[in-house]
Amino acid sequence: xxxxxxxxxxxxxxxxxxxxxxxxxxxxxxxxxxxxxxxxxxxxxxxxxxxxxxxxxxxxxxxxxxxxxxxxxxxxxxxxxxxxxxxxxxxxxxxxxxxxxxxxxxxxxxxxxxxxxxxxxxxxxxxxxxxxxxxxxxxxxxxxxxxxxxxxxxxxxxxxxxxxxxxxxxxxxxxxxxxxxxxxxxxxxxxxxxxxxxxxxxxxxxxxxxxxxxxxxxxxxxxxxxxxxxxxxxxxxxxxxxxxxxxxxxxxxxxxxxxxxxxxxxxxxxxxxxxxxxxxxxxxxxxxxxxxxxxxxxxxxxxxxxxxxxxxxxxxxxxxxxxxxx
Amino acid sequence: xxxxxxxxxxxxxxxxxxxxxxxxxxxxxxxxxxxxxxxxxxxxxxxxxxxxxxxxxxxxxxxxxxxxxxxxxxxxxxxxxxxxxxxxxxxxxxxxxxxxxxxxxxxxxxxxxxxxxxxxxxxxxxxxxxxxxxxxxxxxxxxxxxxxxxxxxxxxxxxxxxxxxxxxxxxxxxxxxxxxxxxxxxxxxxxxxxxxxxxxxxxxxxxxxxxxxxxxxxxxxxxxxxxxxxxxxxxxxxxxxxxxxxxxxxxxxxxxxxxxxxxxxxxxxxxxxxxxxxxxxxxxxxxxxxxxxxxxxxxxxxxxxxxxxxxxxxxxxxxxxxxxxxxxxxxxx
Ligand SMILES: Nc1ncnc2c1ncn2[C@@H]1O[C@H](COP(=O)(O)OP(=O)(O)OP(=O)(O)O)[C@@H](O)[C@H]1O
Ligand SMILES: [Mg+2]
Numbered sequence: 001x002x003x004x005x006x007x008x009x010x011x012x013x014x015x016x017x018x019x020x021x022x023x024x025x026x027x028x029x030x031x032x033x034x035x036x037x038x039x040x041x042x043x044x045x046x047x048x049x050x051x052x053x054x055x056x057x058x059x060x061x062x063x064x065x066x067x068x069x070x071x072x073x074x075x076x077x078x079x080x081x082x083x084x085x086x087x088x089x090x091x092x093x094x095x096x097x098x099x100x101x102x103x104x105x106x107x108x109x110x111x112x113x114x115x116x117x118x119x120x121x122x123x124x125x126x127x128x129x130x131x132x133x134x135x136x137x138x139x140x141x142x143x144x145x146x147x148x149x150x151x152x153x154x155x156x157x158x159x160x161x162x163x164x165x166x167x168x169x170x171x172x173x174x175x176x177x178x179x180x181x182x183x184x185x186x187x188x189x190x191x192x193x194x195x196x197x198x199x200x201x202x203x204x205x206x207x208x209x210x211x212x213x214x215x216x217x218x219x220x221x222x223x224x225x226x227x228x229x230x231x232x233x234x235x236x237x238x239x240x241x242x243x244x245x246x247x248x249x250x251x252x253x254x255x256x257x258x259x260x261x262x263x264x265x266x267x268x269x270x271x272x273x274x275x276x277x278x279x280x281x282x283x284x285x286x287x288x289x290x291x292x293x294x295x296x297x298x299x300x301x302x303x304x305x306x307x308x309x310x311x312x313x314x315x316x317x318x319x320x321x322x323x324x325x326x
Numbered sequence: 327x328x329x330x331x332x333x334x335x336x337x338x339x340x341x342x343x344x345x346x347x348x349x350x351x352x353x354x355x356x357x358x359x360x361x362x363x364x365x366x367x368x369x370x371x372x373x374x375x376x377x378x379x380x381x382x383x384x385x386x387x388x389x390x391x392x393x394x395x396x397x398x399x400x401x402x403x404x405x406x407x408x409x410x411x412x413x414x415x416x417x418x419x420x421x422x423x424x425x426x427x428x429x430x431x432x433x434x435x436x437x438x439x440x441x442x443x444x445x446x447x448x449x450x451x452x453x454x455x456x457x458x459x460x461x462x463x464x465x466x467x468x469x470x471x472x473x474x475x476x477x478x479x480x481x482x483x484x485x486x487x488x489x490x491x492x493x494x495x496x497x498x499x500x501x502x503x504x505x506x507x508x509x510x511x512x513x514x515x516x517x518x519x520x521x522x523x524x525x526x527x528x529x530x531x532x533x534x535x536x537x538x539x540x541x542x543x544x545x546x547x548x549x550x551x552x553x554x555x556x557x558x559x560x561x562x563x564x565x566x567x568x569x570x571x572x573x574x575x576x577x578x579x580x581x582x583x584x585x586x587x588x589x590x591x592x593x594x595x596x597x598x599x600x601x602x603x604x605x606x607x608x609x610x611x612x613x614x615x616x617x618x619x620x621x622x623x624x625x626x627x628x629x630x631x632x633x634x635x636x637x638x639x640x641x642x643x644x645x646x647x648x649x650x651x652x653x654x655x656x657x658x659x
Contacts (some may be wrong), residue, residue, distance in 0.1 A: 063555055092557035105548040109570035118566075119556045168552070 004208045005176055006038040010061055010071030016283060029282045031057040033232035044209040046219030048255065049229030050279055055212045059178045063095055064088060093123055096169035100181035102161035106153040112139065112164055113149040119171040138167040142197060159190035166197065178210045183218060195222055217259040220244065228252045231282055231290045234309060238316040246325035248318035251291050297322045377650035384646020390639035397452055398459040407446035409453040410604050414443050429622050438628050442618065447628055450606040457607035458636060461521060461591040462584035468526025470580055473533025478564055480534065481541030491534065498531035504593045511599045521600045525590045529583055536579055540572035574651040578644050585640030592633050608633050
């Protein structure tokens, strides 16, 4: 299968202070610090990590919404970070994003129809009439009513708004959609509806997803492959089944222990690993393995050397000197 | 959700009269409720109009403003006399008549009396309203044009352009309007057009500041990022996404600014810098009549009242707009 999108060693450090002087003194937030990943066409990569570990930044980098410090993003066999703006505009048709906050992600002064038609307007797609028809088709496709076309976002619930966001993302028939925690702000019952909708759409339109979440349970049902991020780095990456059946990195194991199990008997035996301490500051991340300050398997080498992200089992990458489940 | 002793949500729909039995808190709660209600097609501006209609002071402001504009537009029709005609300079008038023609108190011939030159004060007042309306509108438009442009550049693009723009705004901001206008007027010379320019140019800094900070908060919204991801141009993002969501405080400020400009014109006219005599403006009428405040105080009260009422009207409307545009904005700006 062909790779649709691939990130190669991508780096983004944000200067901390504002202004010319402070930003030089204050150091940098190492939001994304050398991340590589690939997603095959038609598949879903689940990207998981605690708040602030750089997931959204990585998403923005891959969509070229912010400038990367270094690295490459290969999309449809071209490095889009080096494309001139004009060519990038054409690429934008094929890559879209769905956001976490259903309230902030829709312009309150635009009707649902205008919101869904906007991508078509920007890319000069069709005439007024055909855009309108397409918008109504999309609105129905995501499970809303055609008469919602003329309404405004404040008239909808969170789940409905998220559907509007999905319709907007689909407007130009994209190949890739990055879903940045699309269900985190929703009630659990609504979460399942949106996840199912996304799944159906993926099958119908052969969409490729990068699905961001802050815990492993949400991505469980939608991912083909899962990558776990910690402080700007990927610490483990594997096929869905491999990762859930035998997590290698202690951080993944800890995250996994927080996921409730469907089998009540196993659920009773489930031992939660509570990580000590807070996530260290991304301004001054720990030396060596960034997880060593909170790791129960830590030895001297962990603070001294950075473990490479390498195959611990076939097709199962992890960055740890003392992996679990070998 | 229902309030006790109160009808269903349809009673809260704009367009329906409501019993005024509710205290202010409940009313506020209702407005919030109404906003959140899933009611039929509601353009956001109809919500604004609904809230504005229920604000009595704002309605007072609107009525005064409408009257002011009508008077200004139809001044030649409304005036009963030639505002410039002075019997003192009319050779056909006998000197005895001349003595009786000046400083008449209001009467059936001269509704608001005559001034020290025997001119009809009512007609001068009616014609003078044009100056106030023009100054208000033109000066504020000039301020808006400059302020919105630079505010948008500073807020949207940031960087060193932002620093340069905001530091220059600080300089303008430090000048009191009238003092600044005097400085500009001494350079440009007296005259009405220069008053427009002076007041207009001085107003840009505040508008730029308000717009900039409004943009800074609006542009953090994910819908702006969504538009960028779609490939929207900067112009489109500013125009379609940022402008409609950040313009509310500007609408409020500009409305009040019309009143401010009217007042500033009066000050400048007072100093002989605005409308040149004998053509009337409320400002130069006030400064002429002020001389007689011990002997004939009613004279100065006429243009004075007109100025105060107009300024007040714009402040009331601006205040009402602020609450109507966004109940959460209450107390800011
Ligand atoms: N524009 C920015 N300027 C400065 N620092 C930033 C910027 N954007 C993100 N950061 C910092 O980069 C780090 C990663 O942020 P990011 O939003 O990518 O995290 P996240 O994994 O998406 O978290 P969450 O789950 O809360 O959305 C954070 O420490 C954040 O403060
Ligand atoms: Mg995020």
